[in-house]
Amino acid sequence: MSTPYEQWHTEQTQHRLARLRAARPAAYNAPGLLHPDIAAWADKTAVGEYGNLVIVGNIGVGKSWSVWTLADRMVAAGYRGRVEIVPARRLQRLITPPVDWTALDRLAKAGMLAIDDVGSVRIGDWDSDQIGALLDPRWEEHRPTILTSNQLDLRSMVGERVASRMSHRVTIVQMAGADRRRTA
Template sequence: MKQERNPFITFEEAKARGLKCDEPGTVACPYCGKATVPLGISFDGSVRWITHEPCGCPEEIEAQQAQAAKEAREAEGKLNSKLSRAGIGKRFLNAEVSLEASARYLSSFGGNGGAGLYIEGCVGSGKTYAACAIAKAFIMAGYNVVVATSLSMLEEIKRSYDDNSAAGIERYMACDILIMDDIGKETTSSWALTNLFQIINSRYEDMRPTIYTSQYDVDSLLTRMARYGDRESAEAIASRIVETSAFIRLPKRDRRREKSCFGGYGPKKTLQNQSHR
């Protein structure tokens, strides 16, 4: 790898190179007062003195560490704000890609022709965590990502229609990556299926990747969607999902129950009142 040239020069280097410059004054370390080496840049045939070499004193090092920590906090805050705007909940802001299949999907993304994912698993198996980890990786790479449950998507679309605006559905059709979480949980009325089909078909035609999570395999999803009579739309949705998705099936285990100190549903902590007699 080619090493980047240091743009700063010392007074001795400037003289050796025959550059026109005034002798710099003494620059004291602002933390300990020790004299430091002035540094300048060559500009338009002469040298301008603009900074100095690090002193290396404990006070300066401590200040640099504090500044680095501040910048890291600010960067994390900006990232978390961006993740939240995309729809990633606070619980999943620190999600990391841990599934091999997810990592393979991300590494092949540039040449996958708009293919998405269908992450299937039981309640508590980690579907949303896995999807948010992928979403986070895309957001950090600069993609426009939207994360939403199918139910919340339909609710937002309904509100936008009530307000005579198409902005609601356009947001889901036009983003680079759409994470449609928990598809199959929505009430599958004809109106709901029409809007889901519109989103999925638009993304299908434009080759925009969609990542789905669901408790149901695609056949079961089709049955649920068609249970109120609109089988044609349900089949059209299922067909497009199958054509454009790689499938990840998570183990049948409820991680939420495993995390509970009782080994099942219930509070993780109890308050015990102790009396002394």
């Protein structure tokens, strides 16, 4: 028999999972196996170990799917932090003048932040400065950040400052394979 606290904790976890799954785009609902290095990162982060994650691979190998799946895995394991997953194109809209400081502050304070598909949008000096302002407090407070991209050279995509912060205690996972969206 479980204690009232255990029951409450289980209910909270189920509620958080339901919210996360409701926000998950339908395209990422397909079943599959999470890359073992990504699963290991998720498991360590779920219990409070700090580290960043960079997932790199060709178009369609499952990087975005992996981010949603690892978030689900973390919350199911009891991760209590707020999870934010934002596509790079949406982030660019937030940092384009006039900057949406309220939204950026919310992202900066998230327990775990994933910026999906970095490199799919052109990032100028202004954008790099704003992304740096977003990631600075995350790095200072040891809040895990995930970037997904088709290319590994973060410096050319987001600038030296952001790349430096992301490289601190980073796990880099290179995914291989064919574009899963293409049909034979």
